[in-house]
Amino acid sequence: MTNTDEIASAPLVTIVLTAYNNERFIEETISSVFKQSYAQIQLIVIDNSSLDSTASVIQNLKEHLPDFIFIKNQVNIGLCKAFNQGLSLAKGKYMIDLSGDDIMLPDRVKKQVAAFEALEKDYGVVFSNAINIDVNGRFLSFHYEVNDVGRAVQLIPGGDVYKNILEKYFICTPTMMMRTSVLLEMGGYDETLSFEDFDFWVRSAVKFKYFYFDEVLMNKRNLPGSLGKKVYQKGSRMLASYYVVCRKAYDLNRDQEEFDLLAARIRTFIRKCFYAQEFELALQFRELLNYIENPGLVTELIVLLCRMRLPVNVIYRFYIENLHKFRNSRKVLAFNSVK
Known part of the structure; x- marks a missing residue:
């Protein structure tokens, strides 16, 4: 050929x-x-x-x-x-x-x-x-x-x-x-x-x-x-999209292990909703989680804080942005040291 x-x-x-x-x-x-x-x-x-x-x-x-x-x-x-x-x-x-x-x-x-x-x-x-x-x-x-x-x-x-x-x-x-x-x-x-x-x-x-x-x-x-x-940016609709996908995963899951993994992921999104001040969305995630298992004390505490509508977004975004800069600078230094 x-x-x-x-x-x-x-x-x-x-x-x-x-x-x-x-x-x-x-x-x-x-x-x-x-x-x-x-x-x-x-x-x-x-x-x-x-x-x-x-x-x-x-x-x-x-x-x-x-x-x-x-x-x-x-x-x-x-x-x-x-x-x-x-x-x-x-x-x-x-x-x-x-x-x-x-x-x-x-x-x-x-x-x-x-x-x-x-x-x-x-x-x-x-x-x-x-x-x-x-x-x-x-x-x-x-x-x-x-x-x-x-x-x-x-x-x-x-x-x-x-x-x-x-x-x-x-x-x-x-x-x-x-x-x-x-x-x-x-x-x-x-x-x-x-x-x-x-x-x-x-x-x-x-x-x-x-x-x-x-x-x-x-x-x-x-x-x-x-x-x-943008996931921590209030009103970005990123977390709303994650909620839609979690609903799809709930319908697609095939065994209990998959539901356990989805429940853990939902807990993560509830925390992110709190930091992004997406308080109503956190309640929707909590409702979905409740279909799988009892949300538990820690998650219920975060949901309670969401109900209180604490203005944490600006402080948390400042922390995340500076943490990323610090981690990237360490990785660059490590990469340059082995070149």
Whole structure:
């Protein structure tokens, strides 16, 4: 078989890149797609009504690199709905959801496709390790700490990861390659939610297996105003979306261990509701928890504090922001000391 034949027979991968106010990073992100060592890629770029010059940068790139689809939304329709726009146009066997500020390493697509093609069809997701970088592209940390040959030092869950997903956040979302048929079976992302990952994990992992590819394949940019940092921001609707997903998990759970794990996760969200001053939402979480088990003294105390509507949000956000800065500075010092 000739090299041309091999390329033509390789499965197509659709990358949906959603951007919002990423003028500083979008060119590097798109360039990382075109620098992939894998040729069979369909790129769909969606500007979600950016307020800066992101759309102009994309349009300029398209004039020089025309081989991608560009959709410019006139209003911001939200991350999940924007991704579903791309999903409706996807022709690939596999899909990647790419943010407008992250960077794919050159062999990412090739290595994940090879992993997928060697797996059984009940595997819906391949994910990997990543490096967290700051706004200037400087190293912050590894998503999973690595040894001297770049392999994760901890055991990363694989196969049936549903229980692991209920227990805690452990997957680096931007590293995921998803089987397109899985997304279509699920009806895409839930457009009523503020974010996609926890809901996708819950709904897909209950039916499909996950595979961890033990290499760093992404640079994930951590920005001060990123979605993940808004969970403690009052009125962000992040915690409301978590409540919806917990309700779904309640209906999907298969055994008592899964209900126990969900109960522990709900307790965590009740505490976060208190810190975010989402007091009414805390009561809804408490009601859901009560369907599973007795909330207990500590949780009931937190709920009581929610009923008192204590103004703790500003103080707690100040504490969290400075704690993150301290932890990141320690990780950078540790990384530089071994270089």
